[in-house]
Amino acid sequence: MRLLHVISGLDPQIGGTSQALRTVIKGLAEHSVMNEVVCLDDPQATYLQELTFPIYALGPARTPWQYAPRFLPWLNSQLAEYDAVLVHGLWHFHTHAVYQVWRSLKTGRPALYVMPHGMLDPWFQQVAGRRLKALRNWFFWKATERNIINHTDGVLFTSETEKKLAKLPFKPYAPRSENVVGLGVETPPAFTxxxxxxxxxxxxxxxxxxxxxxxxxxxxxxxxxxxxxxxxxxxxxxxxxxxxxxxxxxxxxxxxxxxxxxxxxxxxxxxxxxxxxxxxxxxxxxxxxxxxxxxxxxxxxxxxxxxxxxxxxxxxxxxxxxxxxxxxxxxxxxxxxxxxxxxxxxxxxxxxxxxxxxxxxxxxxxxxxFTVLRASEKIVTVLNRNKSVVTTN
Incomplete structure (x- = not known):
């Protein structure tokens, strides 16, 4: 299986999503999944140099929405080459662009899933100090994000609690499938x-x-x-x-x-x-x-x-x-x-x-x-439900 991961950024200092992606990739590699990543980072970013999986860095992104002008042309030429696409995170240009290109494909459309990594949690819409961002999220939900949630192959959650909370803040909310796959970490190295x-x-x-x-x-x-x-x-x-x-x-x-x-x-x-x-x-x-x-x-x-x-x-x-x-x-x-x-x-x-x-x-x-093996097995099972995805060994 050739799987494309899409994420706005891989900077380890901006939050857990980038670290979660690294962990997911390591687990899926054990199931013969060929993982590739497209992101909106500056290709010269030092934190990209240490990563061993194929990366297409199409930034640097502009504006808080993380707009990158090279991203859409790349998707138009490459998206149909993959068996499946997994989008990590929400609220940035990468989700809008992937959905638009995926929807436009007449043939060779890959399976498309989104993993919100908690970004549908109602806390972000309710907490004091985030009112402008909450309004922005409502606008983006109506304009773009509801499409990738409701009209693609499904949503992957890291826990049952995340799945339950995701239903609360935005309407209409009706994913084609809701899948709790978990998330894991690698066994740590022994103390030295x-x-x-x-x-x-x-x-x-x-x-x-x-x-x-x-x-x-x-x-x-x-x-x-x-x-x-x-x-x-x-x-x-x-x-x-x-x-x-x-x-x-x-x-x-x-x-x-x-x-x-x-x-x-x-x-x-x-x-x-x-x-x-x-x-x-x-x-x-x-x-x-x-x-x-x-x-x-x-x-x-x-x-x-x-x-x-x-x-x-x-x-x-x-x-x-x-x-x-x-x-x-x-x-x-x-x-x-x-x-x-x-x-x-x-x-x-x-x-x-x-x-x-x-x-x-x-x-x-x-x-x-919480081992990587448990989570990666569940992700592969979900991806393999789509008939366009090749079964892995």
């Missing part, structure tokens, strides 16, 4: 001394057993609530592990606000974005992972923590929370300061044996629900 050293360079003098937040410093992630709750518990005399707040966005106004909320507390460290050995060193040397997000379609970092044997303290707005709660792999609470305060306080009351058991159950949750 080099990982520990790489992380210590970012956080010198930090003892093992800290709490780890590893994500973008963005209001959606609830990191401001985490810092407030952490400092509140400290003022009450609760003994807490140190807290590492890692991720891109320190230089943004919100990132600076979070640093200010920390008030110079030396128990809260801000190492910036962690990758490679430094990232894995952070996971392995932490005691638990914390993510009190207001909206999280899947949570790749949450699953990476589980795979490293780390319990997770997350909000009930992380769409995979019920699998984690059922497995006993973490603590779940509301996406509020009080919610994360309660989870942190509960963590401090657990015995060493209870934490060790939760760590074992974290690995079990990963192996039972």
């Amino acid at each position: 001394a080099a990982m520990g050293e790489a992380f210590r360079e970012k956080c010198p003098g930090l003892p093992d057993g800290f709490l780890l937040f590893l994500s973008r410093l963005h209001v959606k992630k609830g990191v401001d609530l985490l810092v407030k709750a952490y400092r509140r518990l400290k003022k009450e005399g609760v003994k807490l592990p140190k807290l590492v707040v890692a991720g891109p966005g320190l230089d943004t106004p919100f990132g600076q606000r979070v640093v200010q909320l920390a008030g110079g507390d030396n128990d809260i460290r801000f190492p910036g974005m962690l990758s490679g050995d430094a990232k894995w060193g952070a996971f392995y040397q932490s005691a638990a992972f914390v993510l009190p997000s207001h909206q999280e379609n899947f949570g790749i970092a949450v699953v990476e923590a589980l795979a490293c044997g780390k319990p997770v303290l997350i909000s009930d707005q992380v769409n995979i929370w019920w699998e984690i709660e059922r497995a006993g792999a973490g603590l779940i609470g509301p996406d509020s300061e009080e919610g994360i305060y309660t989870s942190l306080k509960q963590w401090t009351t657990l015995t060493a044996s209870q934490k060790a058991q939760m760590a074992q159950q974290a690995v079990g949750a990963f192996e039972n629900h």
Whole structure:
């Protein structure tokens, strides 16, 4: 099967969709799927150089809509050459362009699916501070996005929760098929001394057993609530592990606000974005992972923590929370300061044996629900339902 993935951008700093795409490709490759990617990035972007799958970078894109003038001509000449097309994400030029070209094909039309990666979540239409973007999304839904959702071969979701939420914000909503395929992460590399050293360079003098937040410093992630709750518990005399707040966005106004909320507390460290050995060193040397997000379609970092044997303290707005709660792999609470305060306080009351058991159950949750193999098998099954797609071995 020759499969074309379409995405607006692959920059790893702009969110989880680009990382999810990388993971999907690795899983599908195990099923003899020939993966190719077309994106609207600048072809000179350094982050593209490290990728091993074929990439057609047709940017740089212009305007917030990510318009790229070379994209439509490329689609017109190439789209019919593929067995199937999988569009990642919504609200940008790539969805409109793919649908228009696909609809115009008289012969050789490939199967066409879209994977929203949480972008139909009602949170984005309801949260304060996004009113203009919410209005923009309504306009785009009426003008373009409803077509790729309702008139193509179907929609792929990463969880049952995402599927249920997708029905709420926009009408008419009537996909031809709704398919929960999940999402996975690769089994992490085994811990090495080099990982520990790489992380210590970012956080010198930090003892093992800290709490780890590893994500973008963005209001959606609830990191401001985490810092407030952490400092509140400290003022009450609760003994807490140190807290590492890692991720891109320190230089943004919100990132600076979070640093200010920390008030110079030396128990809260801000190492910036962690990758490679430094990232894995952070996971392995932490005691638990914390993510009190207001909206999280899947949570790749949450699953990476589980795979490293780390319990997770997350909000009930992380769409995979019920699998984690059922497995006993973490603590779940509301996406509020009080919610994360309660989870942190509960963590401090657990015995060493209870934490060790939760760590074992974290690995079990990963192996039972979130491996790349499970997700890729489901995606291939969906793609093979279309008679125009060649069955893989």
